[in-house]
Amino acid sequence: MTRPLLISDCDEVLLHMMRHFGAWLASDHDIDFVPQPEDFSQAMRYRHDGSVVEKERIWPLLDQFFETEMHRQTLVPHAIEALGRIGEVADIVILTNLGDQFHPHRVAQLETHGIRHEVVCNQGGKGPAVARIIAERQASPVVFVDDIAGHHSSVAKHVPDVWRLHMIAEPDIARLFPPAPDAHIRIDDWNEASYWILDRFGGR
Numbered sequence: 001m002t003r004p005l006l007i008s009d010c011d012e013v014l015l016h017m018m019r020h021f022g023a024w025l026a027s028d029h030d031i032d033f034v035p036q037p038e039d040f041s042q043a044m045r046y047r048h049d050g051s052v053v054e055k056e057r058i059w060p061l062l063d064q065f066f067e068t069e070m071h072r073q074t075l076v077p078h079a080i081e082a083l084g085r086i087g088e089v090a091d092i093v094i095l096t097n098l099g100d101q102f103h104p105h106r107v108a109q110l111e112t113h114g115i116r117h118e119v120v121c122n123q124g125g126k127g128p129a130v131a132r133i134i135a136e137r138q139a140s141p142v143v144f145v146d147d148i149a150g151h152h153s154s155v156a157k158h159v160p161d162v163w164r165l166h167m168i169a170e171p172d173i174a175r176l177f178p179p180a181p182d183a184h185i186r187i188d189d190w191n192e193a194s195y196w197i198l199d200r201f202g203g204r
Helices: 018-029 055-068 079-087 100-112 127-137 149-158 190-200
Strands: 005-008 031-033 044-046 091-096 118-121 142-146 163-166
Touching: 005 127, 018 031, 018 055, 055 100, 079 091, 079 190, 091 100, 091 127, 100 118, 127 142, 127 149, 142 149, 142 190, 149 163, 163 190
Parallel strands: 005 091, 005 142, 091 118, 142 163
Antiparallel strands: 031 044
16 A cells, blocks of 8 residues: 655755855855845855856855755754654655765755655756656655745646645745745645645545
8 A cells, every 4th residue: 555755855845055055155255145036146146346156156156065064954943843743644755956976965964853764866857756756656645845936847747646835944035936836835834834735645
């Protein structure tokens, strides 16, 4: 008998990332970080003159953060309790858009916060990865949680029967972004989200 399945993102869903990334950019690189809904490439500006950080430098800075600064990341409120409730009735997979080289570091990082579930790394849209995970486990029903609207569109395209919950757990970022059009619902708090997820799984 198959079990229900929660497939959850990590950054800005289970762990805060952007606030710590911004603090690191300011302290170590003299760069201000102000998220921009329209264009992430405009979010980083040099403090000395306000000019935009070169596009070719953005991804290396993100990689450097994940290489050396993952210890800065803090747990999203109520995430542990919510995963505990959900884990009583469903399997849980963490699907994170990081290169495979970061897999052991993400696993260890999550374990330090008490999150011990399968971790899958991915690049690009998450729809194909979600489809693979579901096929491997023959899981049903399935709920997908992510902060990026484009991933909800990808999942809707590749596995439309999956329930899709849009969550941005960082308040300063959540207020900048509207609900993902291809998600079924937007909930930014794990207390509320956990009960919506459990309802999709057939009850609390």
